[in-house]
Amino acid sequence: MFKQFRDIGIKLTPQRMVIANLLTNNSTHPSAEDIYHAALEQIPGMSFATVYNTLEIFKEKGAIRELNIDPERKRYDPDTSNHHHLICVKCGKIIDVFDGVDVNVVNDTISEFKIAEVHVEFYGVCNSCEKKNNKE
Ligand code: ZN
Ligand code: MN
Secondary structure, three states, X not given: OHHHHHHXXXXXXXXXXXXXXXXXXXXXXXXXXXXXXXXXXXXXXXXXXXXXXXXHHHHHOOOOEEEOOOOOOOEEEOOOOOOEEEEEOOOOOEEEEXXXXXXXXXXXXXXXXXXXXXXXXXXXOOHHHHHHHHHO
């Protein structure tokens, strides 16, 4: 992963290294706040702005993907492969959806556009929130 970041022209400072490390193989789709709190444990005094700006750079360079599925805050995904997402509207947990990645209906109906990316957002309630709901 570190090599990969360097390959796409991202200079890795120690602070950026910590953030890159926190993102590597992270499938929780963390927010900038999540990364910030985890990074603080390793580099006390790290500012939120540093974390946020680093995430923006990683995103611009294509190392991570920004998700806007959560109405509360931006979330980030180190998996930039083509896949969809499902969010729990109660707790904000986001999981990957790899089924049905090829949505051809758009290509068939719109001829003046070449589709670059298809992203489907599913909204639901996860099992543990559902269980909590039933107890209340
Ligand atoms: Zn939930
Ligand atoms: Mn994902």
